[in-house]
Amino acid sequence: MGYRALYRVWRPQQFTDLVGQQLITQTLKNAIAAKQTSHAYLFTGPRGTGKTSAAKIFAKAINCHFQKNGEPCNQCEICRAITEGRLNDVIEIDAASNNSVDEIRDIREKVKYAPTQADYKIYIIDEVHMLSTGAFNALLKTLEEPPANVIFILATTEPYKIPATIISRTQRFDFHRINDQTLIKRMEYILKQEKVTFDPAALEVIAKAAAGGMRDALSMLDQVLSFGNHQATLKDALLVTGSVAQEQLAAYLRAVFSQQAAPAFQQIQQLLADGKDPNQLFEGLIDYCRQLLLQQTVFKDQKGESNQVLISLAKKIPTKVIYQALDILSQEQQAMRFATHQEVYLDVATVKLCQLKSNDRAATTAPAEAEITKLQTEVMTLKKQLDQLVQRSKPEEKPVHEPKKVSVTKQTKIQPNLKAIYTVLGSASRESLDELKDVWQDLMAKLSVTQRAIMNVSQPVAASQTAAVISFQYAFLFEKAVENQQLQTQLVTDLASLLGRQVKLTFLPQEQWPQIRKNYLKEYQHNKAESTKSVTKQAVSAKNSQALAAQKIWGKDAEKLVEFKDD
Template sequence: MGYRALYRVWRPQKFADLVGQQLITQTLKNAIAAKQTSHAYLFTGPRGTGKTSAAKIFAKAINCRHQQAGEPCNQCEICQAITQGRLNDVIEIDAASNNSVDEVRDIREKVKYAPTQADFKVYIIDEVHMLSAGAFNALLKTLEEPPANVVFILATTEPHKIPATIISRTQRFDFRRISDHDLIERMEYILKQEKLTFDPAALKTIAKAAAGGMRDALSMLDQVLSFGHNEVTLKNALLVTGSVSQEQLAAYLTAVFSQETALAFQQLQQLLAAGKDPNQLFEGLIDYCRELLLAQVEKSTASQQLIELAAKVSAETLYQALDILSQQQQAMRFATHQDVYLDVATIKLCQIKSSTNKATAAVVPDKQLTELQAQVAKLQQQLNQLQQGQVADKGLAATKSPAAGSKPSTRPKLKIKPDLNQIYSVLAEASRANLEEIKDVWQDLLNMLAVTQRAVMNVSQPVAASSTAAVVSFQYDFLFEKAAQDQQLQTALLNDLAKLLGKDLKLVFLPQAQWPQIRKKYLLAHKTENNSKAAAAKTSAPSDNNLATAQKIWGTAAKDLIEIKDD
């Protein structure tokens, strides 16, 4: 047999091999071990996240007579036959090329027959959203009244195109994009098993370009190995993926934020001459600007290069840069000459108002720097003398000293305050089940956003939810304010959330630092209200009982004639 691609050689053969989908694999294993499997499943999620692999593993596990804790043995005849694709009882159908009513009717006819070797017949229908309306209607009848020994597994990347009548008759599992960390770990494991050398920085580049898809990551890794004679280097990874190195991005943005247009164009032409893809370049610049924003508020995890450039650029400049890059990237997608949009973006970036840009002051001649340092030293000396004079005057010092025990607030005041009424209304009907429901799809929701929108929402998380609304906290105050003012972002969130959950859900934003205090205040107020109601019920009970007794004796007119006074 000739060479086989890495993603085929290292295709998962048991649930434990599926990377980044622990919740789904554990649920399926438990169901198989307890013999509580459903007749139909719907696997949704981005490409390359393990939907078809999970379907094949499920087919093996449900039919394996030696399975342990829901895992197939992969040694028996049935397991090996399914792995090699020669078991007639496991039928794989590509809905993209078999989407007519006649094909689905053929399935309905054959589904009646019992399996020949296995215990269950398993139909795996890939890209099921490609079926026609008539085919879906034909399939619906089978899903309503399935034979006892048949299991359907429907896989799709676009669940919103599947009729609700089909979805309601299946158990749905949403496969998430695999994190860069998990992708890198898997690639490291494979390369070590293959005894090949690699640069960790190269794997990081491949993982970022794969955008959460394991199959894409292994395909790119295959290309890098072929290009570099079985050696994975950062240089080769950048060439194969079309990505741009952090140093090149930093050099270009430094020139842009310093408003050195000629130097910025020189950097841009070097990148394009090296064959960099314009779309990848936009993606890299947007991601780097996001990293700069985060480096301004959280320096512990940022590199020295990021910290230095972040200190020269204001947050307002980065906001404007992200808007410009996003707009030009959107416009470029339908253009023939993509380079033009990079040129336009470069000019617009260089024209960002210098009043909000600190990078223009970064390059200072040595002589001028020495003079500035001398002036600063002189001013510092004068300030020290002035402070000493103030300390000598006790009366003046007493009037200006802060109150005992008071601490000056170092946290900047928010321009926008969270809406407490909306937050309290959510908390009044909040439940753990509603919160878990939105948490399960939160990462998928972020992946559906545009790059600039994802940069704002990346440090957010839902902290409370009811059936109609959810409270979302932001790790950084400035990103809370940015999201609260961005109507386009809020509309995108609501629309995408409706697609994922199948219902409309309102979102209320607040800073993460304020969440514990707001929740505590609500709980205390709620407790006081409940106590007041209980006390009122207790005091009103005797009067109600006395009135009821009087009504029995004198009739309903007693309510108007009798006045009851408690002792």
């Protein structure tokens, strides 16, 4: 006989072997021992949690003449026939491929016949939610009036797709995800029975990747053993599952919490180069931050050599900062789901995490920075007052069309170029803006990873044939873009290749854009009104000049001879 997968070899044959579902197994054992079983059961839960295994064990136990306390003996002919899948009285049906009305009608016809060998005829319908509406209606009739020696066991991963009329005629058991420690203990037991050497850390990685499914855990363990020449090592487990080593996660978080952006970016790039999935990286970082919180609150008094790095990092990072980091990671992971270039969100998250003040140096310099900020604010206020005094003394020197200063809620170190923005608005068109938006994603794809991290949250808001205004969702990224001359040159060059013409770009923070646009429209209306007044004055002046000339020629009766009409 050829090689059999671990999950098939070690499929549970008794209720006691079905780990992680003690409440369900005990209830079923008691019902069988007391001969108080139902005519129909519904087993629901995630894949690989033991639904089909429990159904087969139930079929053996209820038909076993030597069962003890609800457990099958697994030695009699009935038990062995069910285990080997050759008993005609236990019928397994895959509803995914047998979901029509005809298949269920066939069951209704055959259900009338008595069992040939066993005491009960058992129908196990897997993935029952795949049945059609007509098939469910046909099944409902059988469940309403079942023969005394027939039991239906329905299994599904999506119970919400099953009609309520079906559910109400069954006893429902919800199988839950199996916790990591239970998965690890089961894998340890199997490996010891198979006499295979293993690294406990490898089993922890596999259990975490299995996400509560025993079958998935054993399948991944099988892959690790095949890859590692019948050994389970941590390195092989990380490669097979695509998980990230705790040391790498710790190194990354240590870098960002110390505001060391360069090492953090290098760590991310190395992980991506190794083939790690961005979503798995987010999951790993979120889980590690969770472990930091648990270490600070629940396990703060526990010691151990295996988690010294975690303990050391937990002591240095304030709890508030970890909460902020979790928010950032969760938000960026959510935003990443529908993105084409998912790695960009890792870069954005890295930039945001590096902005968090967490180390001791930041704590000690915080008062000094606050004082500097206060002084800067006072200087800006005095400068503004001085400018106002100068403008009052020279009112004629300021043109009417000069852009007004924009008051914003959040002070930024670098202010947008209002003159350039107003110039773009003066000749902006919807066609130019739509054309720029159409190529914007292609433009982002041409940038390097670091450049995309800055430009990822930007978008064009106004454009003409020769220039455009780009807004940034975050003010600090706006400042980085303004200061990065290499980035600006790259944007203009790549944009020229996409549009076939040079387009000059002007940046501003997104929060300032509504006020700037409002001020421009107000200024535009004012200038238009002033222009209209000027034209009217010129017309009146011309009319007076004509009247004066006529009076000189015709005398006092000129007004009677000359009639002026407005156009």
